[in-house]
Amino acid sequence: MEGNIFEKILGHDSLFVDRRAFDHAFEPSTLPHRDHEVEALVRNLVDALNGHIPSNMLLYGVPGSGKTVVTRFVLGQLLDKGEEMGQRVETYEINCRVVDTKYRVFQTIATQLARRGDTPIPFTGWPTDRVLDALIERMDGAGGVHIIVLDEIDNLVARAGDGLLYNLTSLNTSLRNSRCCIIGISNDLHFTQQLDPRVSSRLSQEDIVFHPYGAPEISDILLERVSTGLREDVLGPGVLELCSALAAQEHGDARRALDLLRISVQKAEQRSQKSVDPRHVRMAQSQLEYDQVTPVLKTLPLHQKLLLFSIRLNEENGLRNISTGETYRTYSEACMKIRVEPLTPRRISSLLNELDTLGLIMARNVSKGRGGRSKQVNSAIPKAVDAITTMSESEPLIAEAALGRYNLQGLL
DNA sequence: TGTCCACTGGAAGGGAGGGCTT
């Protein structure tokens, strides 16, 4: 082979000027169609600059409606202004999907506040109260106003209850030399219903609802990113509109639109084409669907895979709306087949709920009168993804079950 | 109107695994 293998691609002119403009983490300098939300946050948080405690806030909205990016934008400016005015402001952004227990939330904040000589807090081991004490001590040591952002807070409450929020919202009674305020970000408008009324009234002193973006609004957001991220005249007619429309269909998710556009451009690039057309967008759409589901399937624990496999098996046999009991029987047989002890029906009921949350199945509760109450289960994996194939590659045991599927079928 | 089915989902707790403290 002649020359370096990278040379061929390296020489090509990219359609991108700055690919980072399409990253989820990219922080744009302006936020189209979010003026009201920015203003509401600013009005409340300005108190921090005067050394007062801002109200705790809850921000609601569907994924990709700008909650996180607006919060980061406002807090960034708040930090700058605080520094300029000599007013100490500390902010903490915690993603509750990653940091999802009381202990770890305290530990994360306290670690960010650690100064030279402070004992490092292990990620498990200490009694939670001790971590809380350390946190209070460090906050008081630092002084000023501390703003804690809990992103995807609904996830935390669902997993760990509202004990943490109780502690955090009553932190100010323990602090002597500093003040603290909580900003919760939630995808679920009704999540406060799971909270103790005392906690919920303290937490949602001020609520902001982020409405989903409409297609024209998404277009504006894309336009701005295109101007910084892409070379001129790269987008063919209708491309931007199609990306916006598809994303608007998906509950107005601006992140989805950015992904679609970025992948569409990549598709055009890979084909050495000078401009992007709607065909590239369609390709990008299928790839996104595939990419969303495949990693989830691959990392599923064994019993979840077996359960999903059982549901798919039933569907391959033409059965839809399968009951929990039916699913359990198929699942047990699949377990027998590969000599694995099946879990109990109670556990399977929970696993079905988990698969439903992951969006891999659709499960809804129905009552058939004397026929009893149960779930109706259907697989929800896009047809672009062949779940069984994906699973077989990643899990030899499942492959075995899949190979024995016809025998299994005979047993049904 | 009451019964009854096939579950659901909450509560409690066991046990393994990981880590810290004394």
Place this chain on the structure above:
DNA sequence: AAGCCCTCCCTTCCAGTGGACA
């Protein structure tokens, strides 16, 4: 090494339930 503490995954127990049917 023993004693704690926390998380995760799971089981066991059981009260509760929506709605067809007698």
